[in-house]
Amino acid sequence: MADEKKNVAVFLCRGCDIGAALDIEALEKVAREERSVSVCRSHPFLCGDEGVAQIKESVQSGVTSLVVAACSGRFHSQTFASDSCFVERVNLRELVVWSHEPGNEDTQMLAEDNLRMGMARALKAEMREPAKLAAEPTILVVGGGPSGMAAARDASRAGFRVVLVEKEADLGGWLRTFKRQFPKSAPYRDLESIDLDRQIRELENDPNIQIYRSAAINSISGQPGQFEIELEVNGSAIQTKAGAIVQATGWKPYDASRLGHLGYGRSPDVITNVEMERLSATGKIHRPSDGRPPKRIAFIQCAGSRDQAHLPYCSAVCCRASLKQALWARELDPEVETYIFYKDIRTPAQSEDFYRRAQEDPGISMLKGDVVSVAAADAGSREPLRVNVENTLLGPSIAVEADLVVLATGMVPVAADGEVIRNLRDAKAIINKGEQGPQLDAARQLIADRGHLEGTDLLHLTYRQGPDLPVLNNGFPDSHFICFPYETRRTGIYAAGCMRAPNDIEGCIADAQGAVLKAIQCIELTARGATLHPRWEDRTVPDFQMQRCTQCKRCTEECPFGSLDEDQKGTPLPNPGRCRRCGICLGACPERIISFGDYSIDVISSMIKAVKVPDEFEEKPRLLVLACENDALPALEAAGVARLRYSPFVRVIPVRCLGAVNVIWIADALARGFDGILLLGCKSGDDYQCHFIRGSELMGTRSENIRQKLVQLALEEERVRIEQIALSDYQRLPALIDEFAAQIEEIGLNPFKG
Numbered sequence: 001m002a003d004e005k006k007n008v009a010v011f012l013c014r015g016c017d018i019g020a021a022l023d024i025e026a027l028e029k030v031a032r033e034e035r036s037v038s039v040c041r042s043h044p045f046l047c048g049d050e051g052v053a054q055i056k057e058s059v060q061s062g063v064t065s066l067v068v069a070a071c072s073g074r075f076h077s078q079t080f081a082s083d084s085c086f087v088e089r090v091n092l093r094e095l096v097v098w099s100h101e102p103g104n105e106d107t108q109m110l111a112e113d114n115l116r117m118g119m120a121r122a123l124k125a126e127m128r129e130p131a132k133l134a135a136e137p138t139i140l141v142v143g144g145g146p147s148g149m150a151a152a153r154d155a156s157r158a159g160f161r162v163v164l165v166e167k168e169a170d171l172g173g174w175l176r177t178f179k180r181q182f183p184k185s186a187p188y189r190d191l192e193s194i195d196l197d198r199q200i201r202e203l204e205n206d207p208n209i210q211i212y213r214s215a216a217i218n219s220i221s222g223q224p225g226q227f228e229i230e231l232e233v234n235g236s237a238i239q240t241k242a243g244a245i246v247q248a249t250g251w252k253p254y255d256a257s258r259l260g261h262l263g264y265g266r267s268p269d270v271i272t273n274v275e276m277e278r279l280s281a282t283g284k285i286h287r288p289s290d291g292r293p294p295k296r297i298a299f300i301q302c303a304g305s306r307d308q309a310h311l312p313y314c315s316a317v318c319c320r321a322s323l324k325q326a327l328w329a330r331e332l333d334p335e336v337e338t339y340i341f342y343k344d345i346r347t348p349a350q351s352e353d354f355y356r357r358a359q360e361d362p363g364i365s366m367l368k369g370d371v372v373s374v375a376a377a378d379a380g381s382r383e384p385l386r387v388n389v390e391n392t393l394l395g396p397s398i399a400v401e402a403d404l405v406v407l408a409t410g411m412v413p414v415a416a417d418g419e420v421i422r423n424l425r426d427a428k429a430i431i432n433k434g435e436q437g438p439q440l441d442a443a444r445q446l447i448a449d450r451g452h453l454e455g456t457d458l459l460h461l462t463y464r465q466g467p468d469l470p471v472l473n474n475g476f477p478d479s480h481f482i483c484f485p486y487e488t489r490r491t492g493i494y495a496a497g498c499m500r501a502p503n504d505i506e507g508c509i510a511d512a513q514g515a516v517l518k519a520i521q522c523i524e525l526t527a528r529g530a531t532l533h534p535r536w537e538d539r540t541v542p543d544f545q546m547q548r549c550t551q552c553k554r555c556t557e558e559c560p561f562g563s564l565d566e567d568q569k570g571t572p573l574p575n576p577g578r579c580r581r582c583g584i585c586l587g588a589c590p591e592r593i594i595s596f597g598d599y600s601i602d603v604i605s606s607m608i609k610a611v612k613v614p615d616e617f618e619e620k621p622r623l624l625v626l627a628c629e630n631d632a633l634p635a636l637e638a639a640g641v642a643r644l645r646y647s648p649f650v651r652v653i654p655v656r657c658l659g660a661v662n663v664i665w666i667a668d669a670l671a672r673g674f675d676g677i678l679l680l681g682c683k684s685g686d687d688y689q690c691h692f693i694r695g696s697e698l699m700g701t702r703s704e705n706i707r708q709k710l711v712q713l714a715l716e717e718e719r720v721r722i723e724q725i726a727l728s729d730y731q732r733l734p735a736l737i738d739e740f741a742a743q744i745e746e747i748g749l750n751p752f753k754g
């Protein structure tokens, strides 16, 4: 395994119970067996000044790779970091002495194997040049509503140039419609006005901000740091550049024509909250049917919201909007009576004071219940509308008369064309059901025309994977809403405001700040050739040995971040700035021609082969655990911190993602004599915790290849198991491993052993 050019230094820590639980001299002997190891030392606590000084001294004496066998690599990452040599961290603490019996032969064997695997990696890993890109210090902001305006202002204040693109003739978005807003300052009781003109003037007078009104994006090509953008402004094409993009394209109201049971479309006096806003802004509320001022106004909350048949989510602001509109209506006409029918009133934080203010108003009645229908009077009739409510606190059902009904409809993100998404979903259902005739033809045609769209045609990305941001079920684009807010599945493009999640104005402004900070980080990291979350600061990029590429397109199809375009023949065209270094392409490539300096087919295979597998007579099985570094590995380490014990026969190799596991490693492990293989990845699904979107799911689909491999080798399918693990599962993980170990024991040792 020796590489003549390598000069490896191995440092072993004896602190944190390691020295007391393990035979350190025996470990030193293991290290010295490797010819490339020029330095091998142990220290009572390596992370202290003296230990670190010893490491630095050896690095300066020409060491090419450093192996630090101590605690988890997630601790002291900066203490042991080096710019000049490759650093491999071998975990002897959480994965060995804190999770296994001290002074035990099997614990010692585990530690020795971990050291061997670490040395194998140190010998095979290469330090390649990072892909630094000359990054343009400009942020493109798409959308000139409250989020977009705040993003432009904040980016400029942080010293970045801004190109702000708005499709309408004026900035402001919905703020141009809203004349009053619910309170955002103490005592949180009174309606406030909106000073939009001042905000627009600030942007117009800022020399860092270039505003394009009545503008659309024709195309965006390139990658983070180097986006090339063509705009269309008043019929002319304008070229510009940006290092990162903030998309703040806002929201549109839920389509109320789908709420016929609530009277919309059947009576002109049933209107939406947006229409009520416009009516109120005139200073005189009147019934659309006859122009008379209403004496009774009914507000129906959650009109189509929190409803699986319409919008399954809460739009966050509709309750406060109705409270505002009821108070406003009372201010315009103190005689008017208002009724608010609600499932729950949601007024977070200080807005509770605003809610109390509305409760104190004798002209505002709030009734909890389910509005099942709104009965409209015949056309031309002066009869009032009847709001039928069930499950109220007053009785099983009541009917309330009203002259005007306002539906508190929710927000639909403009990032996603809900209609297109719904139609596509329906079309797929038609095909799946096997329907025939014109319906089938129409469904097929729609998918052919629009099937590439998961979002809308807003950004017009010239990406192989489609022109817009992919979205989740409800049309909100996000890359990982638990860990990486604002990030989307297109690197360098950040979502802000109501296109990311329903929000109030204050929330949109805060959101814009978050998205701008991400955009700035993106520009700066791209210039250093480093990536963003979750492999923050990773400077490796996938290298493709194109001469062996068969143009099978697996990598370009499976890359979750749209990093890879392709030429006409299907050869991948990498865009390193878009790459998040997940390694899914490496896992996908059947030709095994994709590699990273420190993560490649050879590196991981060498680690697998470095394990000393006992022969069949020793009756010591060996189980390989390929653990995703995002949740599974931290969960294993957390089990160690909690001093939970599990089988000492497991050998853990961290992988970038379960999607970054190439099936060849399974074959290698079985050929090496491993008795079982456990693949631990993040949870998949739309509420995903998979940090690389689809990696975990892809491993599920690739499992058929694994099954075939096992059949080929005449081995039992149960020898390979895939499990999805959340970080919080650390307490059940030891039992899961032990149960797998027991199952393998029952099946018997791998016949390929030895």
Ligand code: SF4
Binding pocket: 542, 558, 559, 560, 561, 562, 563, 564, 578, 579, 580, 581, 582, 583, 584, 585, 586
């Ligand atoms: S490492 Fe991940 S993001 Fe980068 S090209 Fe491969 S699959 Fe795409």
Ligand code: SF4
Binding pocket: 544, 548, 549, 550, 551, 552, 553, 554, 555, 556, 570, 571, 572, 588, 589, 590, 591, 592, 593, 594
């Ligand atoms: S998966 Fe491998 S062989 Fe297939 S197109 Fe990508 S690089 Fe080429």
